[in-house]
Amino acid sequence: MKVNKTLRLDSADNVAVALTDLQPGELVSPPKAPTQGAHPEAESAASAIMLEIREQIPMMHKVAVTAISQGDTITKFGQVIGVAAVDILPGSHVHYHNCVLEGLPANFGSSTDAVMAKVPTTPANQRFFRGFRRANGRVGTRNFIGILTSVNCSATVAKQIAAAFSHPAVLQDYPNVDGVIALTHESGCGMRAAGEGFDALTRTLEGYVTHPNFGGVLMVGLGCETMQVQGFLSRAGLQDSATFSSFNIQEVGGTRAAIEKGVERVKTLLTAVNAQSRQQCPLAELTLAVQCGGSDGFSGITANPALGVAADLLVQHGGNVIYSETPEIFGAEHLLKARAVNADVAAKLSERIDWWQAYTRANGFELNNNPSPGNKAGGLSTILEKSLGAQAKGGTSPLTDVLLYAEQRKTRGLVFMDSPGYDPVSVTGQVASGANIIGFTTGRGSAFGFKPVPCFKLSSNTRVYDFMKDDIDINCGTIIDGEQTLTEVGAEIFEAIIAIASGEQTKSETLGYGDSEFCPWKIGAVV
Template sequence: MLKLEKDNKLQGFGGDSDRKVLRLNPQDNVVIALQDLPANAELVGYDCTTQSPVPRGHKIASQPIASGANMVRYGQIIGQAKCDILPGAHVHSDNLGMGDHKQDYAHASAAVPLEPITDGRTFMGYHRADGRVGTRNYVGIVTTVNCSGSVARFITEAAERAGLLEQFPNIDGIVPIVHGTGCGMSGVNEGYETLFRTLSGYAQHPNFGGILLVGLGCEVMQLQDLVGGQPIRPDGILRYMTIQNEGGTRRTIERGLEQLQGILAEANKAERAPAPVSEITVGMQCGGSDGYSGITANPALGYASDLLVRRGGTTILSETSEIYGAEHLLTRRAENAEIGEKLIERVVWWEDYCARNGGEMDNNPSPGNKRGGLTTILEKSLGAVAKGGMAPLSGVYKFAEKIDRKGFVFMDSPGFDPCSVTGQVASGANLIVFTTGRGSVSGYQPTPCIKLSTNSEMYARLSEDMDLNCGDIVTDGISVEAKGEELFELLIRVASGEKTKSEELGFGGVEFVPWQIGAVM
């Protein structure tokens, strides 16, 4: 967790409606507007007034800043001044830009183990044959290729029309996992391996009580490669077929319904039972971020992450392109130098990946992020890393690679939210927590997604989509600690079956987005 100024550290920032700005660290040369400010608004304690209107969540220079000088927020460099900046000036894209941001990684220099919590907390989950515990009990129809996607949906729709689920009260639903790839690709490269891990991860996911695999038959991602030579599911609740072998669409739907009957009957035998919270794995995401993300919802999630890790659970930070410029904060927390070096290897891979595809690592923030007050990828990354709390970094994984150890870990992924979450779920996340400042509407079956609002204004507008408001850290003086505790309790309730807003709204049908790496042929 980033260190805040002494008076602000883990404390609520609000409760005083007249307070105009917030300084996050004594080293900062910018402050954050806590309300929409007009021109000539006096900034008490900084001996200046605003030179122009400044929206809530945006930055204001708190002292003179020379052209080329470092801009500092959270006590960290977020870019360089493009010109001389006077106190009270709005700091944003016209006067703040990227510059040299090479860091001293200092691998494993600040990995301080957190004190364990041994209070025996449990949740009600579904115990699987491989020892993992699910938070939901879905049956999945997983497709090997885009060409079998429509048929998978047809099977699901036919099952719903037939009222098949009415016979099986312990099943949460049937989820078709469809996508836009699986063919037109090499069968021996990094892209193939990534898709293979993703599909295998979903087929083995503890939130699925059973799986029906559906292929076309002639695709590169051959169904027999997924199921051959390895026990995908130790419980044996897996069936598979190809459309070409079954004789076309109609016969495949008929056969699929027959197969589903048996899968559902077996999966329905599962019932919720107490499990230690150490069996919870949370994928942590942020999207539609704003200037409040790094001071409200992300630190609150970081605190909740530490509470779970201290009880033996697992939390996953991802979005490699959105930790860029803040990776040195993670390498310092690596349990050993090898873990830190593995993280930097992924960052270097990304730099090369962007270069050969005509992209740039600093093409973020998005237009919505900028309207919310974020200016450079460095600033955005520093706020995003706050989701990771203060626990040591215990592992670094490739996209969709199975998480095989407890604690706070990092999984490589793009910053595109549906794709990043897809990787986290494939890696084993049985809960997702998603922070947003601009607003986000999505869900990720079979894994429930908890949405956190970074500001109270957005929460009021989108309350039907948000599960928890963290804006009251600023508006009402709620402490980050208290909000983190509140979120931790919500994690346990959702893991035990309480529905999230995205589940109630029916999200999850289009958010399975495997990462496509390499040429489409």
């Protein structure tokens, strides 16, 4: 069904991506650039020109669609990925032999003026979703009861409390309750009682205990752990209420007594949580976490930019986006910094990059700021190009803040939250920061879902979609298949976000994913 042999990602691009191996002498028609409709005339003009391929170009590699003079910038995704080291004729292979970073203007990114011009105002055509508005004003997209733990030692009790409510019949009188779930973790003791690791776990637990997707929360501790429940609650300013309570196993007389007490507490919570129901809320109450797992060569040109289009639409409608995975922006962090709304935000990003450099060095290695041999074989010429493919999923909005892992989001629009790239650890932080919907791109078919927040999955190619249809919500491979444009898929994702936030079940929810994916980032030594 592949009708196009090349894909131009933005109407401003002077290169296109080969969707198949191209041979010298072949005549190809560069496809209509699937941009957000910025330059419709340019698109039709470009699509009228037939392009003669001048040399062998492997699939996923770049071909020049216009003449590029030595010293000119080379543009993909509508953004600069390098400079022409020589004059490049249309139809030529563009790769690291002729696309380099040397000679790049020092300040080629957006200016602060340009960034500020893009800070969205609430649109005239306001959109809404149906969410659970909590007493504190925050809005949930689901209505779970959560059993959280301070330490691994209370995991078994937490799971057994939740298990008492796992049969659908038990909840049939509580139609507004999405379920009772235990989110347990492996840490909480055998750690220092201060410092980065302790603070990160504290922020994570606070983000979950107060998450709007929980109508009610029970927190179970052991009693002698490093992460003391009482200390945690007083630091977080939390106390027992109609929707929150806590206890320690050692204080109630052991396992059996703790399970009984927990089951009773949850029974009490059920009535309060069931009394909450969905109501109309503006998209400003949505916070989309974007995440990538198991990427392939197509991720950077289909699923990631399509999710980016949806992310931009959400921000334009007053909503919020959390972009993360610091190791993936390494070597091209200035692209993101150039979109910072002020120098403080840019400086915060620099601090995080410095932290990662020290952290990886202390752990005996360095993060790469060059494309790997595998990246090069896949057609990625510069670290800018690689990073832009990853960064595409966050969209192009101004960067309004940089957060520590699991730190509460405070600004509107697009924010960056520091985290590893590892999916469960990164998403755990994003949800703690306030994400109430998750968009997940994959080229390999990730097995991922997350409670209490719905997660929809986007495939970067049609093969993985067809093979794992039960797991993937939306196929972005249609962009390379020539069936849909990036703009169309982005709009489809945007509508899916509204539907899912309003209660439509994602594939991973149907499959029961989400209990095992809560993995707080453990920083520092286990002792």
